[in-house]
Amino acid sequence: MDERVKDVQVWLNQTYGKVSGFKKAPENGQTGWPTIYSLREGLQHELGITALAEGFGDSTKQALSTKIGDLKPGYRGKIIKLVKGAFWCKGISPNNFTDNFDSDLTTAIKSLQEGAGITANGKLTVNLMAALFDMSAFVLIPGQGKSKVRQMQQYLNGKYGDELGILPCDGIYQRATNTALIFALQKAIGVAGANGNYGPGTVAATPTVSEGASSEVVQVIQYGLLVNGFYDGDCDGKYDADVTSAVIAFRKFMNLPPFTGKSDLSVIKGLLTSNGNTDRDSIALDTSAQLTDKDISNFKRYGFSVVGRYLTGSVGTGESKRNKYLTSDELERITDAGLRVFPIYEDGGYEIEYFSRNRGYQDGITAAKKAAELGFPSGTVIYFAVDVDIQDGDIEGTVVSYMKGVIDAVKLSPYEPGIYGTRNVCLHGEEVGMKYSFMADMSYGWSGNLGFRMPTNWAFDQFTEYPIGSTDIDQVAASGKDAGVNKFSPQLYGTISYREVAADVLKGFGKSVSAEFNKKIELVDIPSLKISVELVNSLSVADESPAITISNGKLDSISFANWLQTSGHIKGNGVDAVVNEANKVISSASITNGNVAIEASINNSGESKLKFIYHILEAKDKQLDNELSVVITVTSKPTDLFTGTKIPNVDVPKLVTQSQTDQKSWETLIGFSTVVAIAGVSIFISGGTLSVLLDLIPQLFTGLLVG
Template sequence: MDIKVREVQEWLNKTYGKVTGYEKCPEDGRTGWSTIYSLREGLQKELGITTLGKGFGSQTKGALKGKIGTLSAGSKGNMVKLIKGGFWCKGIDPSNFSDTFDSPLYNAIKLFQANAGVKIDGNLTVNLLAALFDMSAFILIPGRGDKSVREMQQYLNGKFSDELGILPCDGIYQRDTNTSLIFALQKAIGVSGANGNYGPGTISATPIVTSSSSAALIRVIQYGLYVNGHYSGNFDGTYNSSVAKGIIAFRKFMNLPPFTDTADLTLIKGLLTSNGNTNRESNTLDAATQLTDTDVNNLKRNGFQIVGRYLTGSVGVGSEKRDKNLTTAEINRITAGGLNIFPIYEDGGYEESYFTSSQGYKDAFIASTAARNLGFPEGATIYFAVDVDVQDGDIDRTVRPYMVGVINGLASTEFKPGVYGTRNVCLHGEELGMNCSFVADMSYGWSGNLGFKMPENWAFDQFVEYPIGGTPIDQGASSGRDKGHNAFNVRHVPIISPSDALKAIASNSLLKGKVNFDKKVTVINEPYLIVSVTASTEFENKGDGLAFNIKNGKFDPKDSVGLNEVLTTVFHMPDSGADLVIDYLGKTTISSEITAGNMSFKLSSSSDKLFKMSVTYNVQKVEDKILSGECSMTLDIEVDPLTFVTEKVNGFTSSVVQKIPNAGKIIGAAILLVGAVLFLVSTAPVDIIAGIAGFLTMLLSKLIPVL
């Protein structure tokens, strides 16, 4: 909490709290949009605007333009106090919170101007106040900002702030920075009506840049190469060997032949926009239409070699509805025509609400089943569509969990996970471990494309749509990372129905064959431990932590490594004990017959005495038979850890363990609880964690060697 920020918030609410249209800000000492909105509304009130609003638009700027000249050394009033409040919220110290325009305020203005890269004269301007009353940062963001990007942002502000306004200088390449860079190009090549949009006029005016071109134009190339990761030299406007090498490297990375140091439209627009030169040649397309022999011939004649097709679904509504799913007959037509195919999955995903972890797991199951039935070879990458412009701040709670679900869902299959989406979405997918990216660069205006570089793992780059012979296609480029497939072989794998799978699992001694779909059954009912189980014909993800993949009847090795580390470092278990826990968990406790799937946990507590946990298993294989439909099981476990604490005498002893009835019966549930505590420790109160951890560590040490 910042005391000065809280003082500003308290003053705002006291001064304008009764003004119609003013919205009070929290008095918590933290700068946020609500405080910025309150500052704006206070400013509008002082400017005589009767209808207050959260924005800083043309009406506010127009009214401020007529007032700005009165704000100088010695002037007094609420306007000055609002400006000082803005500086406190910006993290710049104006020394005091008085209503007088004094020398400390003058110095604060100059510091802000220096941070923004504009003329340092201590004079207020409309654009400066618009930047002040905003959440944009003008210092390097620790851990995220790049000093060279900030230098570029300051340079662009210094050149064009009168026309574009004062844009962020935080070292993060973003939409505003991208727009400013295009604006700088337009100015350098003399485009009339420059607006930061790479439209037809800019396209036609884009020259071939040489060493004799203007320094301003060459500097744009240097900046463009840098933000795309292909230049590390000075931003001096000199067309030197470093620039030439960067151009060649970028052309090769984006597959933009010829691979020379020529800086033409293809190179320049490729640096500054996501879709690049949409008239360039490429060998890839995707289509939501079942292709005929005529279509295949047309595509081949136009130089295409790789075709993206959808595994399932339909497009259109009513009389316009048509199937888009790939068929075996279509595969034969396409491959006979000499083209390769890569698979796309999209049945939904047009709204953010679609993207959840459980939906990702479900989609992985559906897509892998369809790909297998069509004969796609082992190792094929399936591209899961995120066909919506998800804002950067929303990706972590929507698309990332969805992609984790996809990755987990494919972990025990023969296929690899890929993602279709904006550059930003694909960058997140790359970080999570997606094998390849199919980048939706055609939507060049989407927020997830402007200001983001291409992911290193890009395989396909969609950049323009048009019809060929009446059939709509999306043209794209390929990097060579994924060449598609032309050899298909339907594999006849053993299948098991969800009901038969459930019977096999329920034969476990813990479950005693009692489990039925959609019916909760209690399998342990002791004073200190209640375990119930529910089965479902849908995949579930009730966990709020990690999901652990099960392959070949055991945990995925990468999950086992992390679990072993926590067991030995947090719980101080010997390696032998940790190995026993992992081995037991690897058998999934319920049944060693579950050979593929995943397991997730959720912890909660309703009081200091009751600890609850849900353990959810999504089952993909039983006895090496692939399920023909969805199947999941959830164990709901309730433990009263204080039951054991009350019996504690000089710590847990073997005599106490012997008093516990059915010790062998509850060992499986106990081990499950250990796994949950380890990975979701932050979700339960400390005292409960301590009680459970102590008891379970003791229980494991006493009982596991006996099993």
């Protein structure tokens, strides 16, 4: 918490809290948009604006323009206190929080101006105020920003800040920077009414330049190569051999023949926009239409050889609704004509609320089943669509979770997962393990495309749309990573109901009841030992515990033994006995493939709690049609449970006492409790009793070396 920021927040609420339309700032000492909005609304009130709003729009700028000339050294008023408050929130010290325009404020203004790359004269302007009353950063963001990108941002501010406004200078290539680069190009080539949009006038005026040239256009090309990751030299406007090499590399990466060092429309627009030159040639397309022989003939005539088609679903509503799913007959006609196919899955995904891990898992299963029915061969990449412009801050909790669910489902099938979406979404997909990306670059105005580079795993790039005959198509560039498929062999792809598996789990525990999810069922409930089971229709996540693989109905004994040895300090040939007991639990649920994670804790009274979280991916050699976790919780108090029972090599009371202060003793007790818990669950499944457990424990520990 920053006390100075909190002072600003408290003052804002005390001063403007009763003003109509003012939204109070959180008094937490943390700068964020709510505090910035409160600062803006306070400023609007001081400027005489009655309809307060969160933005810093034209009305605010117009009202400020009539006042800005008065805001100079010696001026006193609440506006100055708001300005100083904004500086504190920006992380630039004005040295006090008064209403006086003093020399300290002048110093703070100069600091902001220097960071923004504009003349540091200590004077407030409308554009500088807009940048100040904002969350934009003017320092290099550690771990994210790049110094050369920041230098570019400062250059653009210095040259075009009066026209464009003052842009962030944080070293991160983003939408505002991208727009400014296009604006700089327009200025350099003399486009009337430059606005940062690469429209028809800019397309028509875009020149072709090559090695030996020296101009502002070349500097824009250098900046474009820099932010796309192809150039790290000086951005001095000189088209030298290094620039030529970078252009060739960019052409090859984007598949923009001819692979020369010249920068033409395809290169320049490709560097500055997501859709690039929309008149360029390509070999691929995608369409939601179920194709006729005439469609296929037309596609061949246009030079297309790869077609993207949807595995399932329909498009349109009401009378306009029609099927979009690929059929076996259609596949035969496409391949007989010599064309290849790549599969797309989209049965939703137009709104952010659609995306979750569970939805991804279900979509992965559905897509794999349909691909198998149509005969797509092993190794085919299925592209899962994220057809919405999700903001960067929302991707992690929605689309990333969705993609992880897809990956978990598809990895059990013969296929590979791919992603369709904005550049930002696809960059996240590349990071989490999507094999290839299908770019939604045609939507060049989407925030997820502006200011983001192309992922290295791109296979297809959708860049324009038009009809061929009466059929609408999206033209798609191809990198060559995915050639599409032209040979098909339909196959069965069986799944098993997760509810059926859940019921089998309960039967294995002697509970012939209907499966209820997210509800604990007590199996053993005595003072010294409690065992419960809970069914969860998602993949529960354990706290920092490695997942031990279950494959072909057996636990990975090596990994489990390693966990016992490293986390529980248990060694010896008795480990095999513990693994065998754990496998009895797996067998009771007919788990074929999955994993198990272990959570362990001990409280101050010596009570241990072990959670075994079984993620069931396949049962009875079939993939589940939904996510399923079985959480077994074993709570025991060793000092009570084993009173009078001799445990070889273990002084239980002493171990419990030492575990409160000694890490090694704590880990040893965890290992000991794990053995007890697994044995207890196994015995219960087999119909045994507590006395059987007490008799078995000494046998399990015979030969174990604890310590």
